[in-house]
Amino acid sequence: MGRKKTSELDAVATKQSIVATAERLFRDIGYAKTTVADIAKALGMSPANVYRYFPTKAAINEAICDRLVHSIEAESWESLGEEGTATERLTRFIVAYHTIIKRSIIKEKKLYDMVAVAMDEHWDVVQQHSYRMCNYISIILEQGMAAGEFRRMDGYKMAIALHEALTVFLYPSLLEHRVNESDGGSSMLEELEQLLDLLFYGLSAKA
Template sequence: MGRKKTSELDAAVTRQGIVETAEQLFRAVGYAKTTVADIAKALGMSPANVYRYFPTKAAINEAICDRLVHSIEVKSWAAAGEEGTATERLTRFVIAYHTIIISSIIKEKRLYDMVAVAMDEHWAVVKQHSYRMCDYLCIILEQGMAAGEFRKVDGSKMAITIHEALAVFLYPSLLEHRVNEDDGRGTILDDLRALLDLLLHGLCANA
């Protein structure tokens, strides 16, 4: 039994090493230009050994993107914090997410390419990410309703509605067009705040 646990731990460590090394290469060289052989060489192992853990290069990228979106979620939720009204917390959560996407993906072309591939080839990762985002929004909405700040609504359905309304400000493939259209004027964040204000006003119990 001890050997099995050690073997599973070794496998997990090896998988993590492959993912981390591949991400470094994808960021430095580009997803399209990096081969499994390149990843194996950087790790000092054979391509066949890499394929023992990941069937394709795309599968490695899927693991990278899954880890990336989890990291973004954690940072955004931390920005929401526990202090303040539900309106303030929801605003901080969304603004933080938007800001992280702009700074870490939109402005880093090679990372954007990785995410774009994942959205095309690994929709499950994106879908699960969307579900978790709606869960976070639902938590804040239900806290706001419990405090009498928001009017009574179906929290789950409203979270989906808000998520879909904000999608153009949150998802790289949509946000990229807004960034290009912005032309350095810095109006995107203002537009996001205006939309949030409209959505939150509609939720206000005293509206």
């Protein structure tokens, strides 16, 4: 039993090392230019050994993306704080998410390219991320309904509708086009805030 547990721990540690090394190379070289052989060389192991833990480079990328999107979610959720109305808190959450994605496009282009591949290929990790984002939004909507701030509705269905309405400000590939077409400055944020004002007006219990 002790040997088996140690072996399992070693396997987890090796997988974590592969993911961490791959992420560093993807940041430095870029996803497209990094090969499994590069990852193996940096770890001092053979490519065949890497393939024991991950069947493809895409599988490594998926593991990295899973870690990254959880980090983005956590940072966005922390922006909520405990003060303010549901409208104010949901605005902070969405603006924080938008800002993090935009920052990655502008300042961490190589890492963003890796996430964009995952988004465009509709990997399960990205779909699960979208589900969680809708869950976060629905939680805040439910809180707003309980406080009498929002009209009664199906919170999760409305969360999906809001998420889709905001896609151009949240989805990396679409946001990249907006960043390239603009100065990447405050104008895009102002547009997002104006759209949120419109959406929240429709949600208001007083509308």
